Amino acid sequence: MTTKNLFIQASLILIVAIFVYTPAGAGGNPADGEQAFESICSSCHGAIGITEIPGVPVFSNGERMDKTDEQLKHSIRNGVNNPDNPAGMVMPPFGGGPVLNEKQLSDVIAYIRSLKKN
Numbered sequence: 001m002t003t004k005n006l007f008i009q010a011s012l013i014l015i016v017a018i019f020v021y022t023p024a025g026a027g028g029n030p031a032d033g034e035q036a037f038e039s040i041c042s043s044c045h046g047a048i049g050i051t052e053i054p055g056v057p058v059f060s061n062g063e064r065m066d067k068t069d070e071q072l073k074h075s076i077r078n079g080v081n082n083p084d085n086p087a088g089m090v091m092p093p094f095g096g097g098p099v100l101n102e103k104q105l106s107d108v109i110a111y112i113r114s115l116k117k118n
């Protein structure tokens, strides 16, 4: 094996190692999530998470924020069709907008969490 090949192999191993050991979904970036929230989600959840639509969680009050990121991702991906929703409201998958990838989901969740007022 040539030195050059060894170097390429070592670089590849390093890249894979960085990828594998970066915790998935850790630390979404709220600034990146804001735009998606404003364009897709705010029609129901309201700008800065304040809405008066019955049956829609108010993120500025921290509603549902006791759930884990994984649980919230599941709801955003699949939507929520809750028979006990007080107003019969349904959340469509991805809020009816384009499919969000893992990073975009983490970012939008970080943004939602940042909306909670004390």
Ligand code: HEC
Pocket: 036, 037, 040, 041, 042, 043, 044, 045, 055, 056, 057, 064, 067, 071, 072, 075, 076, 080, 081, 082, 084, 085, 086, 089, 090, 091, 092, 094, 095, 096, 097, 108, 112
């Ligand atoms: C058409 C209205 C609508 C849109 C658009 C919408 N939602 Fe929702 N969302 C709802 C309703 C209604 C619920 C409550 C469902 C229930 O009864 O649990 C909900 C619940 C949620 C929850 C809580 C889920 C849980 O597990 O308790 C999250 C998080 C959420 N929405 C995020 C989003 C995000 C992010 C977007 C944009 C990508 C979005 N929503 C767009 C209506 C909407």
